[in-house]
Amino acid sequence: xxxxxxxxxxxxxxxxxxxxxxxxxxxxxxxMFCMSLNKAENRDKFRQDExxxxxxxxxxxxxxxxxxxxxxxxxxxxxxxxxYTFKIAIFDGxxxxxxxxxxxxxxxxxxxxxxxxxxxGRPIKGNRSKADKSK
Amino acid sequence: MAKIIAGVGTAHVxxxxxAVDHGKQNEPYWQPFFEGIAPAREWIKxxxxxxxxxxxxxxxxAFSLENISTFSIGVAPEFQPADEGYGPRKVPPVKGNSExxxxxxxxxxxxxxxxxxxxxxxxxxxxxxxxxIMYDQPEAWPCEVIPFCVNVIQYPQPTANRCYQLGKALxxxxxxxxxxxxxxxxxxxxMSHQLQGERAGLVNKEFDIDFLDKLVSAPEALTSVSxxxxxxxxxxxxxxxxxxxxMRGAMDAEVEEKYRFYHIPVSNTAYGLTILENKV
Numbered sequence: 118x119x120x121x122x123x124x125x126x127x128x129x130x131x132x133x134x135x136x137x138x139x140x141x142x143x144x145x146x147x148x149m150f151c152m153s154l155n156k157a158e159n160r161d162k163f164r165q166d167e168x169x170x171x172x173x174x175x176x177x178x179x180x181x182x183x184x185x186x187x188x189x190x191x192x193x194x195x196x197x198x199x200x201y202t203f204k205i206a207i208f209d210g211x212x213x214x215x216x217x218x219x220x221x222x223x224x225x226x227x228x229x230x231x232x233x234x235x236x237x238g239r240p241i242k243g244n245r246s247k248a249d250k251s252k
Numbered sequence: 253m254a255k256i257i258a259g260v261g262t263a264h265v266x267x268x269x270x271a272v273d274h275g276k277q278n279e280p281y282w283q284p285f286f287e288g289i290a291p292a293r294e295w296i297k298x299x300x301x302x303x304x305x306x307x308x309x310x311x312x313x314a315f316s317l318e319n320i321s322t323f324s325i326g327v328a329p330e331f332q333p334a335d336e337g338y339g340p341r342k343v344p345p346v347k348g349n350s351e352x353x354x355x356x357x358x359x360x361x362x363x364x365x366x367x368x369x370x371x372x373x374x375x376x377x378x379x380x381x382x383x384x385i386m387y388d389q390p391e392a393w394p395c396e397v398i399p400f401c402v403n404v405i406q407y408p409q410p411t412a413n414r415c416y417q418l419g420k421a422l423x424x425x426x427x428x429x430x431x432x433x434x435x436x437x438x439x440x441x442x443m444s445h446q447l448q449g450e451r452a453g454l455v456n457k458e459f460d461i462d463f464l465d466k467l468v469s470a471p472e473a474l475t476s477v478s479x480x481x482x483x484x485x486x487x488x489x490x491x492x493x494x495x496x497x498x499m500r501g502a503m504d505a506e507v508e509e510k511y512r513f514y515h516i517p518v519s520n521t522a523y524g525l526t527i528l529e530n531k532v
Contacts, residue, residue: 127480127483130451132449132451133446133449133451138407140407141406148316148317149316152317154337155313155336156335157335193448198405204312213266213447214519217447217520221450230453233453234453234516234519237517238444238522239446239453241455241458244451
């Protein structure tokens with residue numbers, strides 16, 4: 118997602134999509150589609166024909182594609198918020214760990230993600246800033 | 253008069269609710285966790301608060317981006333468990349205390365904390381998981397509950413200092429209520445975790461332990477932690493810890509930590525629990 122505002126001090130946190138006004142504005146309809154899945158009757162309609170269901174929401178084509186392809190990182194980049202996009206993961210029967218592995222963006226498997234958590238989680242060392250990460 | 257008898261800090265990870273609901277307590281993954289919270293369950297059986305004010309965040313259940321309220325209070329006599337996409341949790345409905353909640357709302361607003369007042373709100377895992385942690389699976393929850401909801405999803409969240417000051421105002425509201433009831437305040441969420449993006453799974457034990465330590469003996473030091481510091485050090489969802497500062501603000505300056513439990517991992521998070529009582 119292109120950022121049109123002035124840089125902020127949190128922009129250098131790696132792998133993190135801060136849900137600020139810019140993000141929220143771009144992702145509003147995508148997130149409200151996700152919100153609609155709280156209702157069982159909407160889950161049924163989405164299940165019958167995902168693409169048709171998405172047409173009810175004034176989202177961008179890119180956002181619709183990201184939903185259809187379950188491009189979890191793509192949805193975040195297009196203004197999705199994890200608490201909303203996770204509703205699609207719930208719909209798919211995925212756990213937060215499966216979603217976490219998929220978002221890691223380096224081909225991490227569920228087993229590898231689970232092991233990382235058992236080993237104390239993703240370390241903060243080397244993950245504080247983009248500069249820190251590239252070292 | 254109403255009397256605050258305890259402050260509880262606890263994470264509200266949904267997987268804990270699922271583990272309780274589906275009887276997984278004795279599985280090897282969960283056994284150390286449930287062993288760790290057992291003393292808290294014993295403790296609350298002993299002190300039996302009449303009312304728990306639970307500071308938590310809604311996860312796109314009762315609220316959405318349609319209307320984003322920074323601080324909300326539930327004043328209804330009853331709150332139903334929300335459908336978060338799996339169907340509602342099969343837990344008892346949550347009994348409120350409408351009269352006390354309205355007293356708090358009025359007191360806070362006159363004290364310049366402009367609350368959103370909710371007559372209708374389903375409550376999601378943010379509120380029901382702390383109840384399951386403390387009370388397991390009763391037929392009915394053994395306390396009345398006042399839902400106290402904080403926006404932590406949309407940046408900018410309220411500042412740590414604002415939360416702490418709100419806690420102090422909440423204490424004034426409790427102290428000025430003329431019914432003889434005992435009250436516990438829960439601050440929930442955290443501890444360090446990040447659910448989103450390539451950094452998903454982030455845990456920062458050093459940050460969490462320092463937070464738990466300072467919460468007891470130097471809470472003022474936590475009120476200057478910036479949004480960016482929380483986001484960077486405790487993960488994008490670790491900022492939920494600001495809600496613990498509302499609880500801490502409601503307690504005396506001098507508190508005693510009766511119990512602490514810290515455990516990694518619970519799902520994608522670091523779990524923390526602390527029980528505070530005012531020093532006599």
